[in-house]
Every structure is written in C-alpha cells, then in structure tokens.
Amino acid sequence: MRHVATESGLDIAPSAVARYHAAAEELADEARRIVRAALDRGFTTEAKPDHSPVTSVDRAVEDRWRELIGRWFPGHGVTGEEAPPSHPDSAFQWILDPIDGTEEFVRGIPTYGCMLALHHRGAPVVGVIEHPGLDLRVTAAIGRGAYRNGARVRLPAEPPAGRREALRLVLSARVNFVRHVDEGHLFEALTRTYPNHRIYRAAYAHTVVVTGAADVMVDVQNHIWDVAPSRVLVEEAGGRFELVRDVTAPDGDRILSAVFGQPRLVGEVAALFTAPGPAPR
C-alpha cells in the first residue's frame, strides 16, 4: 500500500490514516449516544458572553471527546469551542465543535451537527459531521474517500445544466457577513447572483454540499472548528475547497471564510470575494 502524502509534508501510512478515521467514527458514535440520551432526559442551556447559547450537552460531548483523544493519542493537541486548547504545539490537532448550531439544537431543529477533524500542521487528515437528529453522518479521510452513512460519495464532475436557478447555493446568514468585518455587500452579491439558495445556520449546510444535495456552500466569518472537517470531506468527494478569508479579528480570534463544493463552480463563486466592494456612500 502506498503512503499518503499530505500538503503539510507528512508521509503517512494508510494504516495510520485508517486508525485515525476509525477513531473519529468512534468519537461520532459517542456524540450520537450522548446527544440522544440528552434529548430523552433533558439538558440545561445558558448564554455565553457573546450571547450565543451553550448547553450541558455541548460540554458533555466535548469533555468525552477530550477524554478519549487523550487516552488514544496522548501526544495530540485538541482545539475545541468550549474549552482551552491542549498541546497547542503538537503537529497533530483534533479540532472539535461538539454541537455546531446550538441555537437550532435548543429549538428542536435537527440541522445541528457534531463536527470534528484531525489536522496535521493545518492540513486535514480526517473529517466527520454527525447529525444525531437526522440519522446522518458524513466522514472522510485523506486518500480513503468520503462517505454518507457508510456509502461512498462522489460529487458530479459537471455543474447542473440550464438556467441559473438550477444552481443551488447554501450560504451563511447575513449576520455572519457583518460579524467582524462588514462584508454585507457580498451577501447581496451572492443572493442576487445565485437566487436559488438555502440558509440553514448549522452544520447541515456543509453536509448537503458534501453529499451533492446542493452545489456550493459559502461559509463566512467563522472559527476554525466551524470549517475544520469540511475541506477533507469535500475534496475526498471530488469537490473543491477554497479558503477565501483568513484574518485575525481585533479580539485575537482567527476568522475564516470558505467556498466549497462542486469543482467547476467553486472558482466562480469564490471570485466574488476578490471583486472590489461597493463604493463608499
């Protein structure tokens, strides 16, 4: 078996990738179990300093993930939404968003998801999005392909034919476009150019594009844990991933925007991010 070379210069044995992939699946199984038990038994919710909600379930999933990763891969680093990083200098980093879309989870909207990824010096090795409320999971590992509930996913090589309305764009809500930098004009440009769009405000937005149920996702002004699994997921499905923004916010947070999906469409959508903005009024 040939070794897989990552962009980060890692020459990694397929058996090692398989082991990381299997570990990520087990972490997703744990998340599914914890979330479903909480849906039966109830959970508590509080507001974080940025006004976004966090629940006892977010914390329970992240704690369990950190415990298992620490046991299985004691040298690996962990970056997660709900606790400080551990081993920040390790080449291998697990990046965790225990519940992406907590606002949806709290309201009973099943588009939330548990997102996790393993990166090596910033290059993705494994990515998983688990949707406990939809009986749905997507996983991928470098050189091993992308899977939807265990079935191989291959995005179509050609974009949808015909009218502009045939193209299905998924994007962030406008609140994201003005969260750190005012890029509201990009929301207007995207929704005018691609009028057949969806806005889910949660991990499911990524999953529909990774599985080809929509064509392109535009995820704007988010943190690393909101997009960490998506690059390997979409690339292993035969799609393309472009990081269109990578900036440091005034509070020191790293803020990312990404365009990904059907390989022939990502370039034209990403081009809107390099076009000049509107003239000042």
Place this chain on the structure above:
Amino acid sequence: MRHVATESGLDIAPSAVARYHAAAEELADEARRIVRAALDRGFTTEAKPDHSPVTSVDRAVEDRWRELIGRWFPGHGVTGEEAPPSHPDSAFQWILDPIDGTEEFVRGIPTYGCMLALHHRGAPVVGVIEHPGLDLRVTAAIGRGAYRNGARVRLPAEPPAGRREALRLVLSARVNFVRHVDEGHLFEALTRTYPNHRIYRAAYAHTVVVTGAADVMVDVQNHIWDVAPSRVLVEEAGGRFELVRDVTAPDGDRILSAVFGQPRLVGEVAALFTAPGPAPR
C-alpha cells in the same frame, strides 16, 4: 358544545370540525405511508413546463388524497398542485400540495412536506403539514388548537428579548421575490433588518414558525396550496397571519405573499411590504 363561527359566516358544529380534522389526519397518514414506501422502492422524476421537478410520488399522494376526499366528502371541491380542480363552486375546498419542496425531496433533504387544508369560502377550517422524512406533523382545526405530533402548541405571547439578532426570521429565497413581480428590494430589506434568518425553500419553513422554533415566516409569491394550511395552524397556536399580497399574475395564476408567526412581530415585519420601494435608478 358551542358552535364555531368562521370568518366566512359558517356556523359549524364542533363535531363537524372534529370530523374534518380527523379526516385530514388520515390523509396525512396516507401521505406518510406512500412517501416512505417510495423512499424504499424508488420513484421517477420529470421536469414540469416551469422547469420545477415533479415525481411519481407527488402524483401518487395527490391521487390518493382525491380518491379519499371524493369518497368521504363527495360534495367538496379539491384544488391541488398536480391536477385540475374538481367542484370549484363548492363552499368547502380541500387545497392540496402533495409534496411541497419536491426539489428537496428529490435530493434527499428532509425539509419537504405534504400540505393540505380545508377552507370554507376562503376561510381556513383545518390545516396539516406532514413531514415523512422528519417524523414530524403539525395539525390544527378552527377552535380546536394547534398540535405538533399530537402535543398542543402555544406560541409565546412576547417576542424574544434583547438584541435584534435574537429574532429568528424564516423567509423565501430571493428567486421567489422576483418570480412574478420584482420585489428584490424586499429581500434586501428583510435580510438587513433581521440578519438572523433561515431559508429552507420548503414546507419546513412554515412548521418551524408554527411550532415557535423560529419567530416569523415571510412566504413570498407563492400559490394558494403553498400557504393554505398555515393560517389556521399559526392562528390556533396563538400567532398572527397577514396576507400581504394577493394578485393575479399575467398567466392568470393567483399569487400570494404572507407574513405569519409570533403575534407581536408580524405587524412590524409586514409593514416592510407597505413601505415605498427603492427609487428607480
């Protein structure tokens, strides 16, 4: 038991409303059975003249609904998306959208829904939205309350407190806002004013607002079967429904736009539809 008076001047016995409500639940059961069998066994898809998809499942559900309504209520009229009306002069009209969100259904996105309503001279008596892919159904009948999977739904009397971002708007995609009349400026106004929004492009958009999982829905330039159940659903849940557009398109179709949801918010959202449009450029 007191009779229920509809806006249309019908003085109707509670037992009759209960019978219509039970019939609508049975129709939803049939739809769930047909859709789930089709998901197991497969179905065919073709494009309608307006380029939107229709499947063998849309037709099977509407045929079955028409057969049962014809047997149970032979004098009632039926208006449906996929076949010509029957008994168009009857005071009672069943209004059917066998699969709202066929584009989602075909792609495996579970936000599609089977929508049906009974109206009396235009006033709603019963409304149902069944989501076979989400184990979710909302039903309501005039004077009998609104229900989510059999549990009574009551919308909060007060809107969410705090920042503007706490308010959750669901709206049509921009393609709807320019479908018959160019009201693209309203899409811009709504998404700027309420930046925490979702766009599902299917029946689930109504269900999240009827159940209080989001605050207000703005459904733009649609047909009667796309909004027929929503008024009685939201009003029986304690919410408010405003028809903000009711026009005849050049092709003779009746085109409706509606704002509905949390009672204290509907007025302010609907007011955007009476504000002057942008100055011509």
